[in-house]
Amino acid sequence: xxxxxxxxxxxxxxxxxxxxxxxxxxxxxxxxxxxxxxxxxxxxxxxxxxxxxxxxxxxxxxxxxxxxxxxxxxxxxxxxxxxxxxxxxxxxxxxxxxxxxxxxxxxxxxxxxxxxxxxxxxxxxxxxxxxxxxxxxxxxxxxxxxxxxxxxxxxxxxxxxxxxxxxxxxxxxxxxxxxxxxxxxxxxxxxxxxxxxxxxxxxxxxxxxxxxxxxxxxxxxxxxxxxxxxxxxxxxxxxxxxxxxxxxxxxxxxxxxxxxxxxxxxx
Amino acid sequence: xxxxxxxxxxxxxxxxxxxxxxxxxxxxxxxxxxxxxxxxxxxxxxxxxxxxxxxxxxxxxxxxxxxxxxxxxxxxxxxxxxxxxxxxxxxxxxxxxxxxxxxxxxxxxxxxxxxxxxxxxxxxxxxxxxxxxxxxxxxxxxxxxxxxxxxxxxxxxxxxxxxxxxxxxxxxxxxxxxxxxxxxxxxxxxxxxxxxxxxxxxxxxxxxxxxxxxxxxxxxxxxxxxxxxxxxxxxxxxxxxxxxxxxxxxxxxxxxxxxxxxxxxxxxxxxxxxxxxxxxxxxxxxxxxxxxxxxxxxxxxxxxxxxxxxxxxxxxxxxxxxxxxxxxxxxxxxxxxxxxxxxxxxxxxxxxxxxxxxxxxxxxxxxxxxxxxxxx
Numbered sequence: 001x002x003x004x005x006x007x008x009x010x011x012x013x014x015x016x017x018x019x020x021x022x023x024x025x026x027x028x029x030x031x032x033x034x035x036x037x038x039x040x041x042x043x044x045x046x047x048x049x050x051x052x053x054x055x056x057x058x059x060x061x062x063x064x065x066x067x068x069x070x071x072x073x074x075x076x077x078x079x080x081x082x083x084x085x086x087x088x089x090x091x092x093x094x095x096x097x098x099x100x101x102x103x104x105x106x107x108x109x110x111x112x113x114x115x116x117x118x119x120x121x122x123x124x125x126x127x128x129x130x131x132x133x134x135x136x137x138x139x140x141x142x143x144x145x146x147x148x149x150x151x152x153x154x155x156x157x158x159x160x161x162x163x164x165x166x167x168x169x170x171x172x173x174x175x176x177x178x179x180x181x182x183x184x185x186x187x188x189x190x191x192x193x194x195x196x197x198x199x200x201x202x203x204x205x206x207x208x209x210x211x212x213x214x215x216x217x218x219x220x221x222x223x224x225x226x227x228x229x230x231x232x233x234x235x236x237x238x239x240x241x242x243x244x245x246x247x248x249x250x251x252x253x254x255x256x257x258x259x260x261x262x263x264x265x266x267x
Numbered sequence: 268x269x270x271x272x273x274x275x276x277x278x279x280x281x282x283x284x285x286x287x288x289x290x291x292x293x294x295x296x297x298x299x300x301x302x303x304x305x306x307x308x309x310x311x312x313x314x315x316x317x318x319x320x321x322x323x324x325x326x327x328x329x330x331x332x333x334x335x336x337x338x339x340x341x342x343x344x345x346x347x348x349x350x351x352x353x354x355x356x357x358x359x360x361x362x363x364x365x366x367x368x369x370x371x372x373x374x375x376x377x378x379x380x381x382x383x384x385x386x387x388x389x390x391x392x393x394x395x396x397x398x399x400x401x402x403x404x405x406x407x408x409x410x411x412x413x414x415x416x417x418x419x420x421x422x423x424x425x426x427x428x429x430x431x432x433x434x435x436x437x438x439x440x441x442x443x444x445x446x447x448x449x450x451x452x453x454x455x456x457x458x459x460x461x462x463x464x465x466x467x468x469x470x471x472x473x474x475x476x477x478x479x480x481x482x483x484x485x486x487x488x489x490x491x492x493x494x495x496x497x498x499x500x501x502x503x504x505x506x507x508x509x510x511x512x513x514x515x516x517x518x519x520x521x522x523x524x525x526x527x528x529x530x531x532x533x534x535x536x537x538x539x540x541x542x543x544x545x546x547x548x549x550x551x552x553x554x555x556x557x558x559x560x561x562x563x564x565x566x567x568x569x570x571x572x573x574x575x576x577x578x579x580x581x582x583x584x585x586x587x588x589x590x591x592x593x594x595x596x597x598x599x600x601x602x603x604x605x606x607x608x609x610x611x612x613x614x615x616x617x618x619x620x621x622x623x624x625x626x627x628x629x630x631x632x633x634x635x636x637x638x639x640x641x642x643x
Contacts, residue, residue: 060552061552075552075599076599106550106552106553107529107530109548145318145522146316146317146318146319146522149319150318150319150321150393155318156318156520156522156523157318157393157523157528159520159523159527159528159529161520161522161523162516163493163516163520163521163522163523164493164494164516174599174600175599176599185595186593186605187605188597188599188601188602188604188605189599189602190599190600190602238504239500239504241602242495242602244495244517245495246495246497246510248497248499248510249497249499
């Protein structure tokens with residue numbers, strides 16, 4: 001088998017996967033909030049995303065200190081989680097194509113829904129790994145947001161779409177800070193990562209045994225907000241107070257995407 | 268005691284009346300024509316690149332419903348003294364706003380403190396009024412009739428006046444299959460008409476459909492509208508290059524019909540006389556936030572903002588360019604507030620305005636389907 005055939009096969013495989021990923025099933029039309037149906041008996045697993053500021057639960061507009069001792073607040077924090085898989089010995093099962101996780105958003109008034117939770121149905125069995133991505137894959141990112149029903153996570157109504165760039169925003173964080181230490185939160189920051197280049201996948205080792213006696217599980221995925229700016233790389237928020245899709249300065253979006261990816265913890 | 272007696276005898280009269288009426292029913296029932304409304308999918312009338320409207324399951328749109336709603340929208344009988352209709356403060360030629368007025372005046376000549384809002388592609392909105400206090404068009408339409416600074420009428424009286432007119436009873440039957448209209452059905456009909464008020468043939472729309480070529484100035488304005496203002500700095504933090512942009516798309520994105528349907532503080536005041544969204548949610552962090560209006564037909568909906576403070580589009584553009592002020596709830600997307608705004612040059616301002624003018628839709632402003640119908 002020469003190189004050419006290999007790449008052809010890869011291309012076909014990729015096409016098939018992406019087709020499988022895009023094929024809008026009934027439950028996708030319903031808004032994708034219900035978990036994907038899986039054959040046979042399955043367990044209900046809830047993935048909960050929790051953010052902290054210096055160990056305390058993140059709250060809308062609550063002051064906290066960054067590692068430089070400056071006061072800051074978060075006014076909006078939401079991101080896409082997509083392509084959630086569980087696997088055992090390398091064989092994976094797709095559980096969720098895309099969900100929008102909202103941790104802080106003053107415009108979300110519907111408190112009946114837990115916007116930081118993703119409900120999953122996992123077939124009974126043993127698993128050793130859970131994998132998911134932050135952002136949307138190439139196919140989802142190329143979709144037309146006006147074609148989804150309004151409650152769908154990819155709908156234009158989620159306000160996660162850059163009309164100008166024709167792409168989705170993957171991770172959005174906005175707020176205010178006091179960079180000059182004068183006691184007033186007059187510095188504004190806002191970062192919306194996006195473009196296929198900011199898609200990040202995370203995989204955790206996780207032993208799961210799901211059966212009739214253990215059919216409800218909760219997976220907590222935690223992260224510290226400060227780690228988003230002060231992680232593997234540090235973002236100078238005073239110098240670069242925002243990023244909204246300018247390809248020339250995409251470095252800023254990379255720092256946030258990488259730091260967030262590294263900062264996620266499963267327990 | 269006397270009062271109670273009067274009340275009791277009054278109730279007795281009322282009860283006996285209705286009884287008499289029942290006995291008086293004609294022996295041969297009136298044969299009504301079959302109730303057979305024509306359903307329409309308004310989404311078919313929207314340009315393909317816009318999101319779809321969510322039509323409430325209990326108020327499906329019909330040709331007959333729209334027709335009734337249109338008549339009611341322009342019906343002054345719905346007001347206390349029969350002088351004012353919805354159309355009085357929502358004039359089609361002004362993009363369904365109040366004739367260039369800063370504030371509207373109700374039938375009692377009391378002036379409100381909010382600028383009348385456009386009704387354009389309203390079926391795409393997810394809340395109504397500047398503070399979003401109504402969740403649906405049906406809820407919204409229920410309000411003005413009894414609002415003391417608007418039409419100042421009592422619903423039972425308004426309903427009785429409408430039902431007194433046989434043409435309305437006929438139209439009501441065709442639209443809803445009932446012989447008597449009530450306040451809920453009147454609101455539903457008006458909401459159906461409002462959803463049918465669609466603008467989708469502006470220069471911008473024709474450009475989207477490939478039928479119009481924007482002038483270089485309009486096109487530059489479009490690019491500015493859809494672009495952040497960016498500063499490239501050296502390692503010491505000095506600005507070495509400014510990439511112009513007007514930052515409008517964050518809140519007025521074109522694919523969502525030039526509004527994100529949310530509430531923002533766009534940096535107009537340091538202290539708020541109108542609490543805006545806070546009045547609805549009770550949350551201090553919503554102080555001074557207002558609903559983002561669509562920019563369609565913006566040329567015709569002056570004056571601008573919730574209090575009509577800006578008379579012209581130039582004033583609006585100057586505000587976003589140089590006039591932003593700080594406050595606790597200012598939106599993080601107004602990120603150039605420290606330097607007053609997006610700092611556009613004169614030619615950039617002119618281009619941005621030229622683009623905003625491409626959102627004017629003459630076919631909408633004089634579409635006979637939305638105008639006042641001939642008298643019943």
